Each structure stands twice: as C-alpha cells, then as structure tokens.
Amino acid sequence: MIFVTKPFLPDISKYQKYLERIYESRWLTNNGPLVKELNARLCDYLGVSNLVLVNNGTMALTLAYRLLGLNKSAITTPFTFVATTSSLCWHNIRPKFSDIDANTFNINPALLGEAVDDEVEAIIPVHVFGNACDIGNIEKIAAKNNLKTIYDASHAFGVSYKDKSILSYGDVSTLSFHATKLFHTIEGGALVINNDELYEKAVRMVDFGYDDDNSIAEIGTNAKMSEFHAAMGLAVLDDIDGIIGRRKEISDYYEAELSTRYRLQEKNPESSMNYSYFPVVFESEQELLDAMDRLNSNRIYPRRYFYPSLDTIEYTNSNKCMAISRAIADKIFCLPLYDDIGMDNARSIVEILKDNNL
Numbered sequence: 264m265i266f267v268t269k270p271f272l273p274d275i276s277k278y279q280k281y282l283e284r285i286y287e288s289r290w291l292t293n294n295g296p297l298v299k300e301l302n303a304r305l306c307d308y309l310g311v312s313n314l315v316l317v318n319n320g321t322m323a324l325t326l327a328y329r330l331l332g333l334n335k336s337a338i339t340t341p342f343t344f345v346a347t348t349s350s351l352c353w354h355n356i357r358p359k360f361s362d363i364d365a366n367t368f369n370i371n372p373a374l375l376g377e378a379v380d381d382e383v384e385a386i387i388p389v390h391v392f393g394n395a396c397d398i399g400n401i402e403k404i405a406a407k408n409n410l411k412t413i414y415d416a417s418h419a420f421g422v423s424y425k426d427k428s429i430l431s432y433g434d435v436s437t438l439s440f441h442a443t444k445l446f447h448t449i450e451g452g453a454l455v456i457n458n459d460e461l462y463e464k465a466v467r468m469v470d471f472g473y474d475d476d477n478s479i480a481e482i483g484t485n486a487k488m489s490e491f492h493a494a495m496g497l498a499v500l501d502d503i504d505g506i507i508g509r510r511k512e513i514s515d516y517y518e519a520e521l522s523t524r525y526r527l528q529e530k531n532p533e534s535s536m537n538y539s540y541f542p543v544v545f546e547s548e549q550e551l552l553d554a555m556d557r558l559n560s561n562r563i564y565p566r567r568y569f570y571p572s573l574d575t576i577e578y579t580n581s582n583k584c585m586a587i588s589r590a591i592a593d594k595i596f597c598l599p600l601y602d603d604i605g606m607d608n609a610r611s612i613v614e615i616l617k618d619n620n621l
C-alpha cells in the first residue's frame with residue numbers, strides 16, 4: 264500500500280548511538296543534553312536564533328498565542344490543517360477567516376483589510392504545503408493595523424524567503440515535527456521568536472514557568488520535548504539534505520508529467536521549496552473522487568489535504584462563506600510523496616492519473 268506519506272526512519276544503529284547516550288546519562292527529559300544539541304543544530308541548519316523546542320506543533324501554536332497575549336480574535340486562513348484553527352478555539356480566541364488566493368492556496372493579503380475589526384489582535388497565516396505566503400504584504404497590513412503576526416510554518420521546514428529563513432519574519436513562527444513531516448522528532452515542534460524577551464518568557468512557559476534559579480516566574484505549562492524525541496530528531500537531521508533531494512526528484516517528476524493536465528500550486532517566486540507535499544487540483548470534486556477511486560483500487564492512498572474548508576466546521580462559528588477556500592478544498596488532494604517512495608511507484612501514480620479509463 265502506498266500512503267500519502269511514510270515517516271523517514273534513520274539507520275537504526277545511528278538512532279541507537281543517540282539512545283545509548285540517554286541510557287548512560289539517565290537524563291530522559293527536562294532540557295537534557297540531546298534537546299540542547301538538537302536545538303543548537305536546528306538553529307544552525309535553519310539560520311535562526313531564539314528557537315524553543317516543544318512536544319508538538321499544536322502546542323507551539325498555543326504557546327505563541329499566550330506569549331503574544333491573544334485573548335479575543337485573530338484572522339486566519341480557512342485552508343489549513345484543523346489544528347491552526349482548533350488551537351484558537353480551544354483557547355477561546357475567535358478565529359476570523361479571510362479567504363485564500365486560488366492559485367497559491369495561501370491567505371490573500373488583498374482581502375485581509377476587510378477582516379480587521381476592533382477585536383482582532385493578530386494575523387495567523389499558514390505557509391501552506393511549504394509555499395511561502397506573501398509575507399511582504401501581510402506584514403504591511405499587520406503594521407498598519409497594529410496587529411501581531413504568527414506564521415504557522417508547520418510545512419515550511421528549511422524554506423527561505425528573500426534569501427533569509429522564512430522563520431525570521433513576523434513575531435513568531437511555529438513548526439511541527441510530527442512523524443509525517445519532512446523533518447520529524449516522532450512528535451514535536453518548535454517556536455522561533457523574533458524578540459529576546461519573549462523568547463526568554465517562552466523558555467520558562469514550556470517548563471511550568473520556572474526561571475533559571477528555580478523560582479516560578481509566571482504561569483507555564485509542560486510543553487517539553489523528551490530526550491528520546493530529540494534523539495530521533497538528531498538522527499533524522501543527519502540525513503535531511505538527502506531526504507529533501509530525493510523528494511525533489513519525485514516532485515520534479517510529478518510536476519513535469521502532470522502540469523499540463525492538472526492545476527498545481529503556484530509557487531512564490533521569492534521563496535525556496537522543501538518538497539513537503541504535492542497537491543493536485545481537479546476540475547471538479549467528482550473528477551477528484553474518480554481519481555481517488557482509481558488510485559485506491561491500485562492500493563494507492565492520496566489524502567484530501569485540506570478538507571473540508573474550516574469555515575464549514577460548526578464550532579468555528581464562521582458567519583462568512585470562504586468561497587475560494589471551499590472551492591479548492593473540494594477539488595484538491597496530495598499525492599504520495601516521501602523519501603523512499605521510489606520512481607517506479609511515482610510512475611505508476613502518474614500513469615493512473617493520466618489514464619481516465621483505468
């Protein structure tokens with residue numbers, strides 16, 4: 264069976280070497296040596312500072328909201344994984360949706376102004392499928408309306424925008440290191456915080472609010488990454504350039520074979536790509552369902568990322584129809600794409616997609 268993704272697993276002996284260090288030190292969690300090492304190596308690899316490792320990407324988002332003091336409302340995209348929005352609702356912050364661009368699938372800056380009202384405190388765009396948002400224009404609208412920006416960069420590991428890490432824009436960026444992600448720690452995530460004081464605060468918040476001298480400086484939670492998760496991250500990071508390279512090869516092949524027949528995501532010309540997902544847009548939902556059937560009967564399982572459009576979910580209490588997001592959500596799925604999918608499997612997928620009669 265070929266699923267939409269398959270987690271990368273490093274060579275077991277390499278992983279074991281990291282695990283042996285945990286067994287020797289008996290240091291299992293609470294900012295241990297492997298978490299510190301992973302943090303330093305990620306800062307170096309991603310070209311950022313002020314990175315805080317946490318136990319998942321959803322926690323990274325909720326910490327960002329708390330860090331920036333959100334408690335009323337935030338503008339966000341209806342076309343994303345449910346966690347971007349559910350984390351807001353979970354904290355009683357009202358999501359206010361603003362529609363996407365039909366070609367990039369990212370929040371459309373031209374529409375953001377309409378969504379601003381007295382309650383809105385922040386904009387939370389998502390770099391969907393690793394494709395950079397129009398950061399320049401989003402930042403302009405945020406500055407004009409005195410709003411914070413939190414970029415959900417869960418899909419954008421290693422992406423650069425205007426020759427700088429994409430994580431260096433806005434107040435905070437968040438990452439997910441879930442097993443299904445390009446870079447993963449089984450479960451995990453991170454925040455990159457572009458303000459030193461807020462960074463120090465986030466470090467405390469992740470660990471119950473404790474300060475360096477063990478005094479409790481503020482309300483915190485338990486969002487720590489364990490040493491076992493960091494061990495996986497270190498072992499995966501050793502192979503990251505190869506992982507991205509092999510994904511690029513398959514993505515380039517899909518693109519070359521499918522771009523004349525199907526609508527693909529329009530890439531931001533100012534950003535690099537990390538080949539984390541390969542979305543395909545069909546003419547209609549029926550055409551998508553037919554293609555799903557043909558692939559499924561060959562034991563190939565693409566995934567409807569992202570369906571449904573989040574403004575259709577009851578608990579979001581959205582009172583405005585996000586027409587473009589709904590239209591895209593009904594007609595898009597992501598093709599299987601992972602490190603060792605192999606060219607033969609990619610060829611079979613392309614053949615099935617090209618042949619309507621199969």
Ligand code: T4K
Nearest residue numbers: 266268269270319320321344346347417439440441442443
């Ligand atoms: N913001 C955005 C924009 C996100 O995309 C996400 C997560 C978040 C925030 C929140 O981050 P986290 O709190 O999750 O760190 C998956 C992931 O669970 C989720 O992390 C991810 N986005 C989302 C886009 O995809 P599902 O429901 O598709 O996962 P699942 O279990 O169906 O896995 C997909 C396929 O992967 C399976 O068909 C088979 C394969 N698989 C999966 C797992 C877990 C394996 O082969 N082995 C495995 O261990 O959500």
